Amino acid sequence: MHLLLILVFVMSVQGYETQLSASGMVRYEVGHVDSDVVITAGHSGYKKPAVYGERYGNGCYISANDTCAYNSINCTDTTSKDKCGTRVIADVNTSSLAKLLAHRIKLRMNGVRPHVIICDLHRSRVDVNREVNEATFGMSNAKIVYDEYHNFINAAIVSSSNGGSRNVFYIDIHGQIEAIKNKYEQLELEVLTSRKKAEDEMIEYHEKCLGVKLNFFDNIETRRETKVKGSDMVSERREIELSLISKGRQRFTLEHGLSSIPPLPQSIELLRDVKMSDFCFSAHACNNKTYVGLGDSKGIEVIEEGEERNQTLVTLHDCIDDIAVHNDKIYTLGCHDNLFTMRVFDLDGTLKHSWVHADDDNSMRNQFTIVDNRIAILHRKNQSLLLYTLTGEKMNELPSPVELSTEDSGTYICTAPNHSVIISDRLNDTVFRLGVSSGDVMWENHKIVGPRGLTCYKDEYVLVSHRSTRTEIYILNLFTGEKKLHYYNIFGKMSCLTLL
Numbered sequence: 001m002h003l004l005l006i007l008v009f010v011m012s013v014q015g016y017e018t019q020l021s022a023s024g025m026v027r028y029e030v031g032h033v034d035s036d037v038v039i040t041a042g043h044s045g046y047k048k049p050a051v052y053g054e055r056y057g058n059g060c061y062i063s064a065n066d067t068c069a070y071n072s073i074n075c076t077d078t079t080s081k082d083k084c085g086t087r088v089i090a091d092v093n094t095s096s097l098a099k100l101l102a103h104r105i106k107l108r109m110n111g112v113r114p115h116v117i118i119c120d121l122h123r124s125r126v127d128v129n130r131e132v133n134e135a136t137f138g139m140s141n142a143k144i145v146y147d148e149y150h151n152f153i154n155a156a157i158v159s160s161s162n163g164g165s166r167n168v169f170y171i172d173i174h175g176q177i178e179a180i181k182n183k184y185e186q187l188e189l190e191v192l193t194s195r196k197k198a199e200d201e202m203i204e205y206h207e208k209c210l211g212v213k214l215n216f217f218d219n220i221e222t223r224r225e226t227k228v229k230g231s232d233m234v235s236e237r238r239e240i241e242l243s244l245i246s247k248g249r250q251r252f253t254l255e256h257g258l259s260s261i262p263p264l265p266q267s268i269e270l271l272r273d274v275k276m277s278d279f280c281f282s283a284h285a286c287n288n289k290t291y292v293g294l295g296d297s298k299g300i301e302v303i304e305e306g307e308e309r310n311q312t313l314v315t316l317h318d319c320i321d322d323i324a325v326h327n328d329k330i331y332t333l334g335c336h337d338n339l340f341t342m343r344v345f346d347l348d349g350t351l352k353h354s355w356v357h358a359d360d361d362n363s364m365r366n367q368f369t370i371v372d373n374r375i376a377i378l379h380r381k382n383q384s385l386l387l388y389t390l391t392g393e394k395m396n397e398l399p400s401p402v403e404l405s406t407e408d409s410g411t412y413i414c415t416a417p418n419h420s421v422i423i424s425d426r427l428n429d430t431v432f433r434l435g436v437s438s439g440d441v442m443w444e445n446h447k448i449v450g451p452r453g454l455t456c457y458k459d460e461y462v463l464v465s466h467r468s469t470r471t472e473i474y475i476l477n478l479f480t481g482e483k484k485l486h487y488y489n490i491f492g493k494m495s496c497l498t499l500l
Contacts, residue, residue, distance in 0.1 A: 016113055021148035023121075023141070028152040029102070031115035031160070038115045038156045039102055039171045042128040042149060044094040045120045046446050052125040052145075055137045059084035071138045086134060088124040091175030095120075096401035096432075096441045098173050103383075103399040114171075115156035119149050129172070274303050274310055281365060286325035293320030293332055300330065300349070314349035321365045326373075326390070333357065333368050333377065340366055342375065342392060355392035371415045371436055378411050378423070380404045385421070387436065398439040402432050412452055416478065417459050424451035424464060431464055433481065443481035448474050 019028040025047065031037070059068040060075035061083045068084035075084075095118045106113035119128050126142040127135045128149040136142035160168040278298040284291050288305040291313070299315040300323065318334025318341060325331070329352065330345040340357035357366070357377055368377040374395060375388040383404055387396040404411055405427035412424045416433060420442060424431045431451050433442040451474070454464045461484065462476040475485040 019152070021145070021152070023145050023148060025119065025121040025145045026148045026152060027116075027118045027120065028156065029099075029113075029116040029118075031102075031156065032106075032112040033159070035109075035112050035114050036160045036162075036166055037105060037169045037171065038117070038153065038160050039098045039173065040117045040153060041091075041094040041098040041173045042119045043091040043123050043174060044096075044118075045090060045122045045125075046444075047120050048122045048125060052121065052141055053137070053139050054124050055086060055088055055127065055142075057081070057088060058086055059134065059137075068134075070133045070136075086130075087127065090123045093401075093441050093444065094173045094175050096444065098171075099403070100399060100401040100439070101171070101173070103401075107399075115160060117149065117152045117156060119145065121145050129174075276301060276310055277312070280320075282320065282322045282367075284323050284325045291323055291325055291330055293323035293334070295319045300332065300345075314345060314351075316343070318343070322367045324368070324370050326370045329390075331368070331370065331375065333366055342368075342377075342388070344390070353391050355388075358386060358394070367411060367413045369413045369415045369421055371421055372419055374436070376413065376415075376421055376436060378404065378413055380411060385434065385436070398434070398436065401434075401439070401441045402430055402444065403428060412454055414455050414462075416456050416462070422454055422456065422462055424448075424454050426450045426452055431462070431476065431481065433478075443479075445476060445481040445483070447483060 016032075017030040019030060020026070021028075025045070056070075056074050058075065058081045059070040060073055061067075061077070061080040062069055063079075068080075070084075070086070075081075098116050098118060102114045102116045119126070121142075126139075126145050128146055129135075132143065132146060135146050157168050157170070160166075276292060276294060278294045280292050280294050282293045290303040290305075292301045292303065292310070294301060299318075300313045300320070301310040302313045303310045313330075316332070316334065316336075318332065318336040320332050320334040321340075322333045323330065325347075328347055330347065330349075332343045332345070334341060334343070342353075342355050342357055343351060344353040345351055358379065366378060366380075368375055370376070370390075373390060375390060377386045377388065378384075379386050379397070382397070383400045385398045385400060386394065387398070388394055400423075402423075402425070404423075405425050410425060410427045412426075414422050416422050418435075419437045420433055420435045422431065422433050427450075429449050429451070430444060430446055431448055431454070432444040434440070435442055448464055448466060450466050452465045454462055456478060457463050457475070460478055462478050462481075464474040464476060466472045466474065472486065474483055476483055
């Protein structure tokens with residue numbers, strides 16, 4: 001007799017039970033006992049452990065019986081590629097969409113949350129939505145993940161059907177990443193073609209204008225006195241050429257609306273080291289001043305540009321977790337009398353408004369940012385983002401599609417262009433961009449270990465700090481989340497980032 005031992009790790013997250021399969025590659029968020037909805041996302045996994053082999057882009061065509069074989073043999077012939085193609089590109093954000101959908105159904109159904117099953121292993125290692133041979137290419141550890149995924153689905157369906165007494169609404173979420181990729185390539189080709197045409201027009205414009213001007217110049221040149229040196233003539237002619245080229249470029253930019261992408265920062269150097277009167281978690285630069293929020297009831301200090309010393313602006317009893325300057329007002333979020341309190345000051349330190357933030361778990365430091373004249377504060381206990389007016393009226397609460405850690409100093413947030421924010425989660429190794437109007441995740445990055453403070457740079461890049469035994473800075477593309485640069489051994493240890 002053979003005994004099959006299945007290990008399942010159980011965690012309690014945000015009011016529901018999460019079961020993690022023995023391989024660690026499949027998550028089952030157990031739904032409410034009254035739920036008849038099952039949601040799955042099998043293609044958005046991002047993990048690629050070395051112990052899992054890669055699936056090939058196609059199987060092997062067997063002409064004798066007109067079938068495809070999927071195994072360890074890599075067939076490169078055209079027929080196999082045409083008839084036995086497989087898909088290895090992962091979908092984007094479908095796991096986040098599954099969690100978001102479950103959360104919103106829960107809100108609409110008075111707390112009855114659906115069952116959610118997510119595969120975290122990348123599609124290049126296993127495709128849980130294909131027949132088992134095509135899904136695994138005969139790899140035993142991929143087969144284990146495949147079985148874990150479908151066993152969780154079966155368990156969810158049994159629970160949802162209440163033993164077969166009711167129907168089950170099954171939602172399998174997929175993306176169209178390959179279609180998007182093809183469309184992007186087509187769009188890129190169109191852009192390059194248009195750009196080439198525009199460049200040709202610019203050159204033609206240069207040549208036409210330059211020819212007219214130089215002909216005119218030649219006529220003047222013939223009437224010049226012979227005592228004028230040829231070198232002077234050449235110099236004057238060159239000045240006209242440069243002037244025309246400059247004007248041509250200006251016209252080209254105005255007509256075609258092209259602008260250069262800001263360059264990546266080529267170095268990060270320590271300019272000044274200012275000693276504060278106490279430990280600090282956050283700072284914000286504005287109008288040639290840096291405003292620093294201090295802990296241990298010390299308040300706000302200000303550093304003037306070029307100064308090596310700091311001045312006390314206002315003394316508070318709060319331990320300030322975060323600070324921002326917006327429209328000539330200073331905003332702070334701190335803990336006082338076991339409550340998170342937002343305070344608004346004039347630039348001279350005069351208190352204008354204050355209110356209590358709804359997150360009643362004061363054991364964790366918290367963060368906020370200001371986007372589109374709205375204050376966005378993380379509410380990790382509710383796994384959400386709260387939006388307030390600048391005077392403290394609650395406007396909206398967006399459920400976080402990405403799970404946020406609930407431990408101290410775990411999450412950070414900054415404002416990004418186009419009605420969005422960037423959030424980092426140190427304990428979950430996640431950086432993601434969230435639209436504050438739609439609540440949708442625009443991209444996720446899981447390749448930075450322990451991300452901390454972050455800020456946007458020239459509306460093109462995101463700077464993310466990491467701190468362990470040293471501080472490191474990662475630079476990501478603002479629009480895709482792709483890592484562009486990585487700086488090691490940055491000075492000291494730090495948690496927050498701000499740009500002067």
